[in-house]
Amino acid sequence: MKLLVLTAFAVSWLCAVPSSSAQEIPTLALGAAAPAFDLPGVDGRNWKLDDFASAKALVVVFTCNHCPTAQYYEERLKQFAADYRGKGVAFVAIMPNDPESVRLDELGWSDMGDSFEDMKIRARDRGFNFPYLYDGDAEEVSRAYGPSATPHVFVFDAARKLRYVGAVDDAERLERVTKHYLRDAVDAVLAGAEPPVTRTKVVGCSVKWGGKADSVRRYMEKLAAEPVSLTPADAPALAALRRNDSGKFRLVTFWATWCAPCLAEFHEFVTINRMYRHRDFELVTVSVNEPDEQESVLAFLKKQQASNRNLILASRDRETQLNAFEPEWSGAVPYTVLVNPEGKLVHSEVGSIDPLELKRAIVKALNERKPW
Numbered sequence: 001m002k003l004l005v006l007t008a009f010a011v012s013w014l015c016a017v018p019s020s021s022a023q024e025i026p027t028l029a030l031g032a033a034a035p036a037f038d039l040p041g042v043d044g045r046n047w048k049l050d051d052f053a054s055a056k057a058l059v060v061v062f063t064c065n066h067c068p069t070a071q072y073y074e075e076r077l078k079q080f081a082a083d084y085r086g087k088g089v090a091f092v093a094i095m096p097n098d099p100e101s102v103r104l105d106e107l108g109w110s111d112m113g114d115s116f117e118d119m120k121i122r123a124r125d126r127g128f129n130f131p132y133l134y135d136g137d138a139e140e141v142s143r144a145y146g147p148s149a150t151p152h153v154f155v156f157d158a159a160r161k162l163r164y165v166g167a168v169d170d171a172e173r174l175e176r177v178t179k180h181y182l183r184d185a186v187d188a189v190l191a192g193a194e195p196p197v198t199r200t201k202v203v204g205c206s207v208k209w210g211g212k213a214d215s216v217r218r219y220m221e222k223l224a225a226e227p228v229s230l231t232p233a234d235a236p237a238l239a240a241l242r243r244n245d246s247g248k249f250r251l252v253t254f255w256a257t258w259c260a261p262c263l264a265e266f267h268e269f270v271t272i273n274r275m276y277r278h279r280d281f282e283l284v285t286v287s288v289n290e291p292d293e294q295e296s297v298l299a300f301l302k303k304q305q306a307s308n309r310n311l312i313l314a315s316r317d318r319e320t321q322l323n324a325f326e327p328e329w330s331g332a333v334p335y336t337v338l339v340n341p342e343g344k345l346v347h348s349e350v351g352s353i354d355p356l357e358l359k360r361a362i363v364k365a366l367n368e369r370k371p372w
Helices: 068-085 116-126 140-145 181-190 213-224 235-243 260-276 291-303 318-325 355-369
Strands: 003-009 038-040 046-048 057-063 089-095 132-134 152-156 162-166 231-233 249-255 281-287 309-313 335-339 345-350
Touching: 038 132, 057 068, 057 140, 057 181, 068 089, 068 181, 116 132, 152 181, 162 181, 231 235, 235 249, 235 281, 235 309, 235 318, 249 260, 249 355, 260 281, 260 355, 281 291, 291 309, 335 355, 345 355
Parallel strands: 003 057, 003 089, 057 089, 089 132, 231 309, 249 281, 281 309
Antiparallel strands: 038 046, 057 152, 152 162, 249 335, 335 345
């Protein structure tokens, strides 16, 4: 017989004990029966509670793509699934967040959101060895279990009665873990004993329940109202831009209003800026349009709601100005670089960007410098 662990990833870039609110959902009580579910998985099939009828135990862990706490636990959950598969343990993950209730600034530690399509990419890229299920629309299953944060673990015995609910262990960072709540609870259930600990607090990202669309709309309206400006930049200014004395990772993209690929991808840079600007990150756009085209350039930037720092070449001497930034660059646009706080290029590409790959480069750079 197998022991099932059901995992669902919840979202928020803010790692904190979930706050109480008018929308707080009660967590399933100890001793309660496991609520039924029938949810689509990233593997292309629907999974039901009955699919695990032969399992000695059922563990439900709620998690998501973008929460940094959930990300810290991905490898541990994969290891758990592998270690207990031969012991009669089955492992399943459920994503409980409404993707439309997540703000862009809550994605600052991730390269993607919590849509079903994003889940498929995450599971493939991370090599998930367990079913990963989507409950972001109706959220009926998630509300029945009542996770408050991600990851949130529910361990059921063979009779599908809840025996443990809470955290995976006592620290996000593996090297600091001293208490293994999930493993201890599962070992006890397999032995027919009472888990040594039956309930713990869950420190992580709050679940993004549906119904927050109005809050997200107000957030987007606030972003849309931010002022947009355009400043001429001469050769010394562009040289300083390249040196990067900001103390932040600086993403710089060179573009023009006559460049169709530039226009097609510009909204991606606005999104990227909104995702990461609360971290040590800034976006700077540089238009290579003629200086007398400043009015039309600014009009485009306003339409794009580009409230980041925007520059335009100060003179028609493109050669001198562009060489001041990067002598090895041919001058073709779009041209995008990520410069670290020491002025070193850590990512560069000529031509259209791959938004996901660029986000991955940014997240990798930011997290290597400052994980939290």
